[in-house]
Amino acid sequence: MSRSDDTPRLPVADGRTARRAGWQLLKDDPRAVCGMLLLTSLAALAGAAGPWLLGRIITRFEAGDLSVSQVDVLAAAVLAFAAAQLVLTRYARGLSHRFGERALARLREEVVDRALALPGRVADEVGTGDLVTRSTLDVATVSATLRNAAPDIFIACVQVVFIFAAVFLLDPLLGLCSMVGLPLVWVVSRWYLARSRDAYLAEGAAAGGVAEILNSTAHGARTVEAYGLRTQQNNALDQAINKTYGASTRTLSLRTVLFPVTEFAHTLPMALVLLVGGLRYLDGAIPLGTVVAGSLYMWQLVDPLNQMLIWVEQLQRSGASFARIKGVGLVSHTPDAPVPPPADDLIEVQGVRYSYLPDHEVLKDVELQVRPGERLAVVGRSGAGKSTLGKLMSGVDTPDTGSILVGGVPVADLAAAGELGNRIVLITQQHHVFMGTLRDNMMMAAPEADDEAILAALALMEADWVADLPQGLDTMLGSGGVELKAAQAQQLTLARVHLADPHTLILDEATSLLDPTTARQAERAVAAVRSDRTVIAIAHRLQTAHDADRVAVMESGRIVELGTHDELVGAGGAYAALWRSWNGEN
């Protein structure tokens, strides 16, 4: 039940891909980036003016060519520049935050799109834990960076550049002194960054492992109880928690080196500027005002460098999260080019092979054409591959080889582009009710549908219960709201399909789990939604095959017979045998 270390995981984007994706976030919003750069530069310039003016006051005062009123004017200018820096930084930060929010919104949409475009087989293989961790914890980590760290780091970088430039302009030797800490910061950061990516990835993966075990235990709680697997699950959880502890300790030990060394690297230039500046002043090489201005710049440098130090860890952590988020896209099925509209409603299955597991082919060279408006029944023994064929025809996954086309366009491409829902819909026994109002649940199939159309679709499915809902179409459904019974959920699903108005329905035993009365009601609902559409019915009851235009018989992943009911009964093959045995049973 619990997943082991061998459980396949979603891939992680390599450093180059992640850097390119990060760069793309900037390129996607060029106006905001230019605005941020301009405002931050102006703010840094205003910030650099203060120490320079104070230095001038001291130098000229020392030289005796400054009156008290001139001191007042210069002091007022210092204040004015400080105020300007405050205002400009505030606007720069506002702009950066808005940039961060927009980038985050794009990233969130991308995660959802990519997760939804994951091939069904991959989603089955990797389980929910890894995917959930990437779309929740990892997105939260990246969002903290985009909201707070990125603006602060950006502003700090610009400030640091301006401060160094200002010290060099004051006195090149003091400028050199101001930079002595940089090699130390460079070395320790390289040391840290070389180790921390893997360490944070391991920490993220370990957290995913814990989430996976908790998820599978919660979902399979009854099985755990029934088979007495409690100890086994506890042990697996203990192991996963120990792994998380080990991974967190590793990242902590990296931080205990980074922080003290960089702290020292900040203090060193301040001391050197004071020492060398003082000596040069005593030698008469530079005025006192230059030493004061230089040390004030060093004092100004502490804050942005500290900001960068504080955020470098967050940056690294979110770099790992960003790579994990981008990794989801590496296995998602996304079409390379814009998807053209299908020429018509003809469905063609050409040489399709498919396996869930290596060396176990479930579909073997399946060929099939379904004409618009045709009713095709797919029959065969359990495990023959009927449902798998239905899933592939509805774009849930892509074939390993061969293609499934509608009007000449691969259905998986249409599904990935979100353009399959109003063409081909798969109806299974699982009817999902989304958390939200009844109207939300209906409008996701047809965003432009009005209340009248929604109520008409529900009425067509005999969903009388809608009239009893406390807030009508505004009633909240799902957990925390009104919980629908299986039959009601099915009516809702079918009404949604009716609104989406696809040309093809793939019915996979849509009514078999219901009790006889609700099954009859459900059959009427299915009949209402089938009218005038192409219907591919994956049928257990051969009456469905009898009433269909054509019947495809599947055996061990192949279509072994294809024809009308009468033709196949006459041929005396596999279908005739199934028909005889079904008739005998009934």
Ligand SMILES: Nc1ncnc2c1ncn2[C@@H]1O[C@H](COP(=O)(O)OP(=O)(O)OP(=O)(O)O)[C@@H](O)[C@H]1O
């Ligand atoms: N998610 C999965 N992972 C691995 N194997 C699977 C998965 N789903 C189906 N299979 C296997 O693929 C084969 C075909 O299954 P499929 O459900 O398509 O057959 P079917 O004809 O629809 O059977 P039934 O009528 O019992 O639903 C079976 O051997 C089944 O065990």
